[in-house]
Amino acid sequence: MNKLIIKVQRHLNKLRWGVLSLVFSMLILLPFLHLYQTFEAAHAYDLLSPSEKSISDTMEWLSKPFVKDPEVDLNNLKGTTWSGTLFGLKLSDPLALVGQISAGKTVYMPFLITALIPIILSIIFGRFFCGWICPATLIYELNDNLATWLRKAGIPVGKKKLDFRLKYLVLLMGIIISAATGMIAFAAVYPPALIGREIYYAIALSGFGSGMVFFLLTLLFDLMVTRRGFCRYVCPGGALYSLLGHFRLFRIKRDVTLCNDCAKCNVVCQFGLDPLRDDFTQECNNCTACIAVCPTDALSFTVSIKDIPNQGAGHLGHEYKRLHNIQDDQGPK
Amino acid sequence: MMKRRNFLQKTIFGIGVLGFSSLPFGLSRLLYPKANAALSNYSTLPGALADPKAFIEACIGCGLCGEICPPKCILFHKNDGGAESNTPYIHPAVKACTLCGYCMEVCPTEALTVTPIREVDMGVAQIDRAACYPWVDKGICGACVAVCPLGDKAIVYDFGNFYRPVVKDGCVGCGQCVEVCPEPSLPIRIVQGTDSKVARHGVGLNQQYKWQHDDRRLKY
Numbered sequence: 001m002n003k004l005i006i007k008v009q010r011h012l013n014k015l016r017w018g019v020l021s022l023v024f025s026m027l028i029l030l031p032f033l034h035l036y037q038t039f040e041a042a043h044a045y046d047l048l049s050p051s052e053k054s055i056s057d058t059m060e061w062l063s064k065p066f067v068k069d070p071e072v073d074l075n076n077l078k079g080t081t082w083s084g085t086l087f088g089l090k091l092s093d094p095l096a097l098v099g100q101i102s103a104g105k106t107v108y109m110p111f112l113i114t115a116l117i118p119i120i121l122s123i124i125f126g127r128f129f130c131g132w133i134c135p136a137t138l139i140y141e142l143n144d145n146l147a148t149w150l151r152k153a154g155i156p157v158g159k160k161k162l163d164f165r166l167k168y169l170v171l172l173m174g175i176i177i178s179a180a181t182g183m184i185a186f187a188a189v190y191p192p193a194l195i196g197r198e199i200y201y202a203i204a205l206s207g208f209g210s211g212m213v214f215f216l217l218t219l220l221f222d223l224m225v226t227r228r229g230f231c232r233y234v235c236p237g238g239a240l241y242s243l244l245g246h247f248r249l250f251r252i253k254r255d256v257t258l259c260n261d262c263a264k265c266n267v268v269c270q271f272g273l274d275p276l277r278d279d280f281t282q283e284c285n286n287c288t289a290c291i292a293v294c295p296t297d298a299l300s301f302t303v304s305i306k307d308i309p310n311q312g313a314g315h316l317g318h319e320y321k322r323l324h325n326i327q328d329d330q331g332p333k
Numbered sequence: 334m335m336k337r338r339n340f341l342q343k344t345i346f347g348i349g350v351l352g353f354s355s356l357p358f359g360l361s362r363l364l365y366p367k368a369n370a371a372l373s374n375y376s377t378l379p380g381a382l383a384d385p386k387a388f389i390e391a392c393i394g395c396g397l398c399g400e401i402c403p404p405k406c407i408l409f410h411k412n413d414g415g416a417e418s419n420t421p422y423i424h425p426a427v428k429a430c431t432l433c434g435y436c437m438e439v440c441p442t443e444a445l446t447v448t449p450i451r452e453v454d455m456g457v458a459q460i461d462r463a464a465c466y467p468w469v470d471k472g473i474c475g476a477c478v479a480v481c482p483l484g485d486k487a488i489v490y491d492f493g494n495f496y497r498p499v500v501k502d503g504c505v506g507c508g509q510c511v512e513v514c515p516e517p518s519l520p521i522r523i524v525q526g527t528d529s530k531v532a533r534h535g536v537g538l539n540q541q542y543k544w545q546h547d548d549r550r551l552k553y
Contacts, residue, residue: 034400041403075401075435083395083441090441096393100442104390108443169354177358182386183416187394188361197396197419201411204399209411210364211419217360234357 006300013292016131020138023081027135027196031203032059033074040071080196081133082187083114090114093192094122094244095237099184102175119244126245130231130238131285136191136215140228143219144270147227158225161272164232164283167239174236190237191215191230228270232283242282251304252291254278258298259314265290265299275299278308367415375422376455376506376523378407379430380437380448385417391444394419398436398445406430423455425508425523430455432482432507451483456506456525458488460498464520467496477510477521 036059039048048056060070067073076087083092090113097115101107122129130137147157177185187193194211201209218230231238254275265275268289273280275290291299296316302308313319320326378398382388398421399407406428407421414420423430437447458477462468467475473496481488486503488510490496498510498521506523514521 030400034405038403038405071403075439078400078439079395079397083393083397085397085439092393092395092441096395100391100393104387104443106443108391111442114441166350166354169350170357173351173355174358177355181416182390183418184390184393185358185361187419188365189357193394197394197409200396200400201409204405205408205411207411209409209419211361211411213364214357214361 006297009288009291009300010294010297011292012288016288019132020135023133024135024138026077027080027199028203029062030078031200033063034078034200035204036060036063037070037074080193080200081129081135082190082193082196089117091117093190093237094119095186095190095240096184096193098171098175098240099178099186102178103182103184105179122241122244123247124249125286126248126250126282127238127241127285128245129241130235131287134192134237135195137231137285139195139219140191140222140231141270143222144228147223150223157223158227158229160226160229162226162229162233166233167235168243170234171236171239186236189214191218191235192237227272231285232271238285246282247305248282249303249305250286250301251308252280252284252286252288252299253302253304253308254311254314255298255300256311256313257315258296259316260296260298261314261317261319262295264293264295268293276314277312278310281307361418362415365410365412365414365418368410368413374426374511374522375424376508376525378421378423378436378445379432379434379450379453379455379505379507380440380445381455382444382446383454388444389416389420391442392420393442393444395441396421397439397441401435401439403433403435404428404431407436423508425511426519427512429508429512431509432505451486451503451505453505453507455508456523457504458500458506458508458510458521459524460500461518461520461522464516464518465498466516467494467498468520474515476513476515480509480513482507482509 032055035052036056039045039052039056045053045056063070063074076085078085081093083090083096085091092111092114094115097112100111118129151157174185174189188211194215198208198212198215201207202212218234221234222229226233252275259276261276263276266273269275270287270289271283271285273284291301298314313323377385377388382391394409396409396419399405399409406423406425408424408427409419409421410417411419421436432450432453434447434450437445440446460468465474466472475490475496475498477498478488478490483503483505486501488498488500488504491499506525508523510521511519511523
């Protein structure tokens with residue numbers, strides 16, 4: 001039974017890609033559905049331009065099996081990952097709550113309740129939003145694949161190491177700037193908020209806004225300075241989720257008796273962590289790429305409130321064998 | 334001497350780190366330059382906090398109000414506005430609010446609160462009697478009175494001067510009259526602020542305000 005659970009965890013990464021793609025495609029679909037709603041509300045199908053007619057027809061075909069009255073029923077699903085409504089359930093990003101409290105110096109209870117579910121989930125699962133839901137993560141991971149191809153083609157890609165504590169300072173500076181200027185400074189620098197908003201602008205309000213320029217700059221930062229640099233070193237939301245997930249329940253644990261020190265997990269970890277020597281800390285975004293890539297199923301999720309200390313070399317690896325004077329053709333004792 | 338140099342180095346390093354960590358916020362400010370908002374006749378959203386500063390403090394810029402608006406009248410400061418960046422506004426000359434109230438219901442924050450239609454305060458319509466067709470005896474119109482969603486509580490014909498519109502106390506500033514007005518110079522407009530009630534029956538306002546004659550040709 002236990003083995004089966006570990007086997008299933010290998011496929012979590014595929015599930016994660018499915019969730020990320022679903023969130024991203026919804027962000028693209030919802031503005032089109034809103035356009036369709038506006039056409040329906042105007043009761044003027046004949047006055048639409050040909051392109052608008054095609055949008056209206058496609059969206060009618062897509063939504064017909066699910067809704068009776070598109071003008072009202074489609075309002076059940078609105079918004080982005082920054083803030084949205086799902087069938088009457090309002091959800092907001094905890095960073096939006098932090099920004100609102102620091103800018104307005106007041107706590108608005110209905111808004112606090114909308115951020116409560118993400119906060120509780122982050123306390124249990126840690127930085128899962130970054131790996132599993134954030135629409136920017138999809139683009140950043142594709143950007144990282146691009147960096148791999150560039151490296152293969154001989155074009156140098158940034159590999160600098162900064163201090164991961166920088167992002168906590170960014171969070172702090174954002175709170176200070178919000179409090180000083182009276183505007184929510186995070187809204188303009190937080191990639192998930194930017195992406196959702198800019199896709200809506202591009203589709204419904206004819207054209208991207210300035211936020212897209214900022215997002216492209218972060219992509220360049222990732223390519224030229226360091227791998228996944230924005231998420232690891234700058235993102236204030238990532239900092240907040242890391243802090244919330246410091247005492248998370250689920251952590252990835254390495255089974256030393258199965259580990260053969262192949263270090264594939266270290267290569268695949270985009271956050272530059274060290275799964276090979278149990279160094280996950282609160283920075284891990286639960287992307288499960290290391291679990292998927294492990295050839296011996298040594299890595300798996302376990303329930304633990306504390307970080308797992310370094311367990312040393314894997315028992316199937318060369319280093320362990322050298323230390324314990326085991327011959328290569330024999331197995332571990 | 335050594336100690337002092339160490340201290341100086343650490344201070345400079347600290348300032349550098351602080352500067353780097355506030356760099357993204359400064360960069361985002363550069364991307365949203367402050368526009369000349371006084372020239373453009375934008376109005377607030379229904380149910381919005383009366384104080385524009387408090388509205389910016391409360392609005393998280395999620396865009397839910399715009400995504401739910403049936404006439405798609407809610408626009409955003411998407412590449413201008415300074416501190417107001419990504420906050421919503423309504424440009425009544427392009428598309429006016431229909432007072433459906435969806436945006437007030439969907440807003441997660443205090444920025445928009447559910448308000449009864451007749452207590453909404455988006456401003457007050459103001460008619461320039463030196464330009465309005467019936468007021469200058471250039472013909473009959475009455476489009477603004479016909480389209481008003483609040484009926485005779487908000488805008489009526491002047492007593493004894495048929496087709497000459499007069500704004501009443503019930504006006505909430507939705508801007509339907511501005512959208513429908515056929516006169517190119519838009520003699521009717523939404524005025525906000527405390528002095529709006531005084532200025533309601535102003536004459537010859539063309540001299541006071543710079544009117545945007547190409548409002549109707551604006552596409553969003």
